[in-house]
Amino acid sequence: xxxxxxxxxxxGLFGAGLFVSGMTDTAKVQGWLDVFGAWDPTLAFVMxxxxxxxxxxxxxxARRRSAVLGTPLPPxxxxxxxxxxxxxxxxxxxxWGLAGLCPGPVIASLGLGNPGIYVFGAxxxxxxxxxxxxxxxxxxxxxxx
Amino acid sequence: xxxxMDWIWGLVGGxxxxxxxxxxxxxNGRIMGASGLIGALVDGTAGxxxxxxxxxxxxxxxxxxxxxxxxxxxxxxxxxxxxxxIVAGLLVGLGTRLANGCTSGHGVCGMSRLSIRGFVxxxxxxxxxxxxxxxxxxxxGVI
Numbered sequence: 001x002x003x004x005x006x007x008x009x010x011x012g013l014f015g016a017g018l019f020v021s022g023m024t025d026t027a028k029v030q031g032w033l034d035v036f037g038a039w040d041p042t043l044a045f046v047m048x049x050x051x052x053x054x055x056x057x058x059x060x061x062a063r064r065r066s067a068v069l070g071t072p073l074p075p076x077x078x079x080x081x082x083x084x085x086x087x088x089x090x091x092x093x094x095x096w097g098l099a100g101l102c103p104g105p106v107i108a109s110l111g112l113g114n115p116g117i118y119v120f121g122a123x124x125x126x127x128x129x130x131x132x133x134x135x136x137x138x139x140x141x142x143x144x145x
Numbered sequence: 146x147x148x149x150m151d152w153i154w155g156l157v158g159g160x161x162x163x164x165x166x167x168x169x170x171x172x173n174g175r176i177m178g179a180s181g182l183i184g185a186l187v188d189g190t191a192g193x194x195x196x197x198x199x200x201x202x203x204x205x206x207x208x209x210x211x212x213x214x215x216x217x218x219x220x221x222x223x224x225x226x227x228x229x230x231i232v233a234g235l236l237v238g239l240g241t242r243l244a245n246g247c248t249s250g251h252g253v254c255g256m257s258r259l260s261i262r263g264f265v266x267x268x269x270x271x272x273x274x275x276x277x278x279x280x281x282x283x284x285x286g287v288i
Contacts, residue, residue: 010201012207015205017158034282037278054254066174079260090273100222108209134239
């Protein structure tokens with residue numbers, strides 16, 4: 001199955017990148033957010049390094065009708081700035097600062113032998129399961145659009 | 146490791162992350178967003194993409210294990226405070242799924258295609274993250 005092989009390859013590159021860049025080290029992530037303490041600029045290099053190949057990939061994708069394996073390419077991005085985007089990102093940011101972990105590095109840390117990651121990971125999955133319920137509540141309290 | 150080496154490894158790691166995203170986009174036709182790839186597996190919206198998501202996540206988990214023997218200096222520094230772990234985990238899970246993206250989806254994949262949602266989400270989680278460290282580390286002293 002080529003689809004599974006390339007998904008595994010892409011995940012491997014992502015996991016390797018998260019690990020060697022230090023993004024599985026919560027102190028580096030919190031250090032980047034800690035502008036009033038010992039500020040660590042590493043995360044900006046990671047983000048810049050990641051955006052460069054992705055920007056090229058999007059330009060290539062724009063000239064193609066479908067992905068290499070024949071599956072459709074993602075549609076144009078929505079430009080809707082709704083409450084869910086803002087509120088969700090703020091809640092995510094608070095948790096990101098508290099523990100220094102975002103979803104990718106949680107998966108990349110699973111095999112690194114730190115028991116706390118399983119507690120964080122389980123709570124994260126519960127939060128993800130709660131999201132559809134919170135989302136439908138938010139949708140009910142504001143007019144659509 | 147000194148700081149300049151950290152920046153170089155940051156850049157190298159970033160290029161690997163972006164290359165993974167490029168492969169996933171151009172070969173599989175998919176956006177590399179960690180929260181979405183995980184989240185759809187637990188909220189039942191993954192449908193026929195379950196195995197593709199699982200294969201991706203297996204790669205993410207496996208490579209750090211393989212690389213670890215060559216990077217003895219890399220540590221986790223994760224807190225052992227159960228309350229912080231649980232509260233932070235819930236916020237990250239709920240928040241990223243409400244916002245439909247996290248650092249990889251909105252940050253790397255969104256901003257690189259100049260998506261306005263990507264820029265707004267990234268600004269929100271960075272500002273909130275900075276405020277969170279300021280409050281919980283410097284004001285309340287709990288992290």
